[in-house]
Amino acid sequence: MHTLTLAQATQGLENGDFSSEEITRHYLNRIGQLDEHYNSYITVTADAAIEQARGADTERAKGNAGTLCGIPMAHKDLFCTQGVRTSSGSRMLDTFVPPYNATIVSHIKGAGAVVLGKTNMDEFAMGSSNETSWYGPVRNPWDIERVPGGSSGGSAAAIAAQLAVAATASDTGGSIRQPASLCGITGLKPTYGRVSRYGMIAFASSLDQAGTMTRTAEDAAILLGAMAGFDPLDSTSTDIAVPDYRATLNDDLSGLKIGIPDEYFSEGLHPGTAAAVENAIKELEKLGATTRRISLPHSNLAVPCYYVLAPAEASANLSRFDGVRYGHRCEDPEDLYDLYTRSREEGFGDEVKRRILIGAYVLSAGFYDAYYRKAQRIRRLIKNDFIGAFYDVDVILGPTAPSPAFKLGEKTSDPVQMYLEDIYTIATNLAGLPAMSIPAGLAEGLPVGLQLIGQDFGEAKLLNIAHRFQQATDHHLACAPIIGGDL
């Protein structure tokens, strides 16, 4: 049962091959037996999941099955879940039990899904290896000595280890696509504003976007359909109708124009990654697409620009953690200043503190124009690169990450090296564009992700291309070796 896609599991439930309670118990059993190797979950909500599964079986019997009815899935632990601890991977929120649901949590619940638990992540989504989590690192199911990527490493590993059918995730600079690439699964970061961020613990509000992690593009289409849409509770939500993403999955790719940016095949790209991406390009050409080289000339400025804007926004967003209303509070504060500083010192990890300090620096008097304003201007140049490219091509294609999964501890002592993990993903966050990572084969036995970047609100086209690619290839079917055999 655990190898089924979301679409296949739905068919199995509909055919009566198994009940939601059966598949849910099967997944809970797998999590109980196997997750000690991966640490992909922070919280498992077994009793609630079984109750939800029974409810889903009842609804299906009555003919009321929603699009996710009875499907066991997981939420990244930065989506607020009413009555269930939501930690954002931080000691600061280790005891935080939200009194409300994030909008997407409500939507997914409304579609009938069963929630197995909350997945591990880099603290406040700041990281590319899942090593900054207060709950310990997540391990890559393809090789437990290696990182799963981050920040949504728990969601990615849970799917790769077949400990959930699908999962929610979020992407501020690559946090869906890079772990999807490193774990060999399908990850979709929608257009900024496509999916509500209400109840998603904020990192950098002009960049954060919620999205999906699944086994296939078809599954991503189903899950995105349940999540997307206008939300009056998110002031950055866009009021544009949500198309039926499944309806166009099989559209013909003849005449599709794909742009290949020279800058995404620069020095530092792993040769195995480059080879897998080159093969994927040939496959798409066989499906009728034409490709051409393009240039995104400001690509090299994406990481510097991001590391001004994201920490600046983070330092503002994380100022809410003051030890007063919720979250960690230090013992016996001497005065108010001591309450603030010691609660924050104890509650935040090193990477989070580093980014808060950088944010405070770039926003401080005398540096604001040289850093923050400058970065906002560079951001427009990066967006303009994409606008220019999309005059000539329909989508842009390249690698997701510069190399396959690296070893735990390999980059923790050098933040700049860690930041360069997101060299190919960050520009799309700055530009607000939708992008996907889909499996494109293996390099040295480890998964390689192919990145597809679309035009604003062009998720349906990305899903169409990804689905046709997955129909013609079997990279997405490659499974990580599961410790403990085939439970």
Place this chain on the structure above:
Amino acid sequence: MALQGSDIDKLAVLARLKIDNEIKQEVAEKISDILSMIDQMQAVDTSAVLPMANPHDATQRLRADVISETNQREAFQAIAPQTEDGLYLVPKVID
């Protein structure tokens, strides 16, 4: 730009963080490395480019100034570290 330990002290006050003396130099070095990477931006002339705050150049959506929330004080204070009689407790601010 290379930061010193004293710069970290100033930033820590602005950010309401406490940075221990033993790690201050290391924090300063790592942030200096990051700022050197960021300084690549300065090579580009952006004097004619408008700053972009939102990827869709969207402006803040406003709503009518009417009450939309019900009072949930008890639910919100149930997760607070210290409250009393419906109030959040902090150390004494005024003697």
